[in-house]
Amino acid sequence: MADQQIHYQSVRQMSDALLAKEISAAELADAHFKRIADLDGRVGSYLAVTPDLGHEQAASAQSAIDSGNAGPLTGVPMQLKDNMATRGVTTTCASLMLEHFVPPYDATVTSALANAGAVLLGKGNMDEFAMGSSTETSAYKPARNPWDLDRVPGGSSGGPAASVAGGLAPYSLGSDTGGSIRQPASFCGIVGLKPTYGLVSRYGLIAFASSLDQIGPLTRTVEDAALVMNAIAGPDVNDSTSISRPAIDYTVGLKDGVKGLRIGIVPEYFGEGIDPEVARLTREAIKQLEELGAEVSEVSLPNSKAALAVYYVLSPSECSANLARYDGVKYGFSTPDAPNMMAALEATRDGGFGIEVKRRIMMGTYALSSGYYDAYYKKAQQVRTLIRREFDAAFEKVDVLITPTTPTTAFKLGEIQDPVVMHANDVCTVPANIAGIPGISVPCGTIDGLPVGLQLLGAHLSEATLLRAAYAYEQATPWHTQHPAN
Amino acid sequence: MTEQPKRLTEDEVRRVATLCRIGLSDEEIEHLRDDMAGLIAEVSVLQNIDTSGVEPTGHAVEEVHSVMRDDIPRPALTVADVLLNAPRREGDYFRVPAVMDDGQG
Numbered sequence: 001m002a003d004q005q006i007h008y009q010s011v012r013q014m015s016d017a018l019l020a021k022e023i024s025a026a027e028l029a030d031a032h033f034k035r036i037a038d039l040d041g042r043v044g045s046y047l048a049v050t051p052d053l054g055h056e057q058a059a060s061a062q063s064a065i066d067s068g069n070a071g072p073l074t075g076v077p078m079q080l081k082d083n084m085a086t087r088g089v090t091t092t093c094a095s096l097m098l099e100h101f102v103p104p105y106d107a108t109v110t111s112a113l114a115n116a117g118a119v120l121l122g123k124g125n126m127d128e129f130a131m132g133s134s135t136e137t138s139a140y141k142p143a144r145n146p147w148d149l150d151r152v153p154g155g156s157s158g159g160p161a162a163s164v165a166g167g168l169a170p171y172s173l174g175s176d177t178g179g180s181i182r183q184p185a186s187f188c189g190i191v192g193l194k195p196t197y198g199l200v201s202r203y204g205l206i207a208f209a210s211s212l213d214q215i216g217p218l219t220r221t222v223e224d225a226a227l228v229m230n231a232i233a234g235p236d237v238n239d240s241t242s243i244s245r246p247a248i249d250y251t252v253g254l255k256d257g258v259k260g261l262r263i264g265i266v267p268e269y270f271g272e273g274i275d276p277e278v279a280r281l282t283r284e285a286i287k288q289l290e291e292l293g294a295e296v297s298e299v300s301l302p303n304s305k306a307a308l309a310v311y312y313v314l315s316p317s318e319c320s321a322n323l324a325r326y327d328g329v330k331y332g333f334s335t336p337d338a339p340n341m342m343a344a345l346e347a348t349r350d351g352g353f354g355i356e357v358k359r360r361i362m363m364g365t366y367a368l369s370s371g372y373y374d375a376y377y378k379k380a381q382q383v384r385t386l387i388r389r390e391f392d393a394a395f396e397k398v399d400v401l402i403t404p405t406t407p408t409t410a411f412k413l414g415e416i417q418d419p420v421v422m423h424a425n426d427v428c429t430v431p432a433n434i435a436g437i438p439g440i441s442v443p444c445g446t447i448d449g450l451p452v453g454l455q456l457l458g459a460h461l462s463e464a465t466l467l468r469a470a471y472a473y474e475q476a477t478p479w480h481t482q483h484p485a486n
Numbered sequence: 487m488t489e490q491p492k493r494l495t496e497d498e499v500r501r502v503a504t505l506c507r508i509g510l511s512d513e514e515i516e517h518l519r520d521d522m523a524g525l526i527a528e529v530s531v532l533q534n535i536d537t538s539g540v541e542p543t544g545h546a547v548e549e550v551h552s553v554m555r556d557d558i559p560r561p562a563l564t565v566a567d568v569l570l571n572a573p574r575r576e577g578d579y580f581r582v583p584a585v586m587d588d589g590q591g
Contacts, residue, residue, distance in 0.1 A: 100571070101571055102570065102571060104563055104567035104568070104570050104571075105563065105567075196547060197545065197546060197547045197550060198545075198547050198550040211544060211545050211546070237555040240552045240553050240554070240555075241545065241550050241552065241553075242550075242553070243547070243550060244553060303535075305531075306531060306532060306535055308528075309528060309529040309530075309531045309532050310532065312525065312528055312529050313529050313532070316525075320506055324506070324507075327507075328573055329572075329573070329580050329582050330571070330572060330580060331570075331571030331572065331573070332571070332573070333573075334573030334574070336573075336574075338583050339583065339584070340583050340584050340585070341582060341583050341584065341585040342507070343509075343583070344582070344583045345507040346507055346508060346509030347509050349506075349507055349508045349509070350508055350509040350510060350511070353508070355514065355517075358508055358510070358514070358518075359518065359521055359522075359525070361506050361508065362499070362502050362503065362506065362508070362518060362522060363522060363525045363526075365502050365505050365506040366502050366522065366526075367529075369502065369505060375533070376529065376532075378542055379532050379533070379535075379537060380529070380532060381542030381543055381544065382537035382540040382541070382542050382543075383532055383535050383537060383540075384542070384543040384546065385537075385540050385541055385542060385543040386535070386537070386540060388543055388546050418524070419521060419524065419525065420524050420525070420527075420528050423528065434546065435546050436545065436546030436547035436550075437546075460547055460548065
């Protein structure tokens with residue numbers, strides 16, 4: 001492979017080059033470390049870079065390759081969002097609260113990728129505790145969109161998306177609670193898959209909203225997403241909510257096409273707030289899939305409109321409970337010299353959390369507090385049932401629903417200040433988390449040089465179908481071959 | 487649509503802050519009086535949806551049900567690992583400020 005092209009090759013291409021001995025795992029890692037050193041000062045997609053561990057892993061990957069024991073991820077570098085535990089490597093959640101936190105254990109996904117021969121480049125920038133849609137709430141620095149450095153990469157997995165789009169990592173893992181994989185993938189012109197809730201272990205993922213959080217891949221191609229899923233999906237004794245189902249190979253059937261695939265268009269996802277150009281590109285993509293043999297019909301999901309409100313009750317409520325653990329006693333930021341425990345807690349949590357995290361803890365505490373529980377939390381859980389049923393009914397009629405991933409293209413840093421306006425970014429992605437279903441975003445064009453994402457949603461555990469449809473679309477269009485100018 | 491959000495009172499915000507143990511500054515409290523009103527207005531559309539007789543959903547995926555692993559002893563973190571990140575420790579213990587009083591004895 002040509003040297004200047006290495007960083008935009010797919011995982012599959014890098015793997016092929018490694019197996020053909022065209023490049024060594026160490027050379028491939030170094031090419032990435034060099035590019036990170038050269039460019040990430042401007043992009044801000046990494047919170048930590050791990051050359052020592054990376055070189056160690058590259059050496060053992062090379063041994064596996066040399067002895068004929070390599071898999072498709074062996075020797076290929078990658079990044080992890082900084083809310084996934086890495087033993088011996090700081091894991092900050094982009095918060096001052098965990099600035100010096102060094103996990104004594106690996107997340108299940110961390111060890112799964114290590115066992116698959118992956119080479120860790122470093123930890124990806126993110127919104128603090130994954131709360132945000134722009135990576136501007138990171139306590140350390142904002143990440144920037146490689147397509148336009150004045151614009152956000154989206155969030156909360158903005159670092160992972162910017163790294164993968166900018167050729168600073170072949171792939172990354174993100175987490176998606178309300179769109180945090182798919183929205184940044186859309187803004188950065190790459191592929192982002194949020195799997196079915198429970199398909200990928202959450203053990204070692206620092207919790208935000210436990211009934212919604214799910215880990216998934218950010219990649220430059222659909223096939224790469226399938227390869228990464230093969231390594232990370234599956235049951236885990238350390239996660240009581242992981243689905244007990246034997247692993248499957250997501251590359252099988254990937255290239256079978258969409259002939260006869262039933263696609264649903266949901267009018268509710270093309271309404272108020274959706275940029276007309278985004279809507280137009282989405283409809284064009286659907287037309288393209290129809291030309292490839294898919295059957296298109298309209299499906300109405302009226303309760304989807306309430307999903308955002310359900311999300312902004314459930315996620316702060318769960319976050320307020322999950323983040324109660326940050327008490328300055330066992331680990332994390334701690335205010336010294338408080339006269340008593342109550343004062344220590346209040347000072348620690350005031351100093352360790354940024355304003356967006358405080359706002360969500362406050363909102364969740366309010367929603368769960370005495371006198372409000374039924375009106376907010378229980379009500380939201382009941383509407384969640386209605387949304388879930390509506391999706392269940394839709395997936396009896398169609399195999400895949402297609403919507404825009406985000407209402408607009410990437411906005412400028414500092415452009416959105418009102419939290420409620422920021423939340424509107426998640427309007428198309430949140431329903432999947434509420435219903436626990438999988439969703440994938442693939443690039444479907446650009447507006448004024450900025451990428452637009454197409455979202456495909458499917459029934460529980462329909463990842464193979466989503467990947468097959470996304471692959472057919474990707475292969476019929478040029479978007480995955482386009483990269484930012486530098 | 488929703489009506490103009492009514493600001494929360496300072497006392498309402500302070501009450502919530504005490505419940506979640508965040509020592510907010512006066513300035514943050516002022517901001518949160520508006521922010522929380524906006525957030526509450528944002529979710530108030532739920533009140534217009536008829537949910538009578540609808541069961542609440544905790545986890546949305548049928549295949550997810552709390553699984554118990556086999557009750558077999560297995561290695562856990564060492565004490566050294568557990569204490570690795572402790573802000574303050576005394577021997578093999580976490581050190582905390584006085585819980586019951588102001589620490590003056």
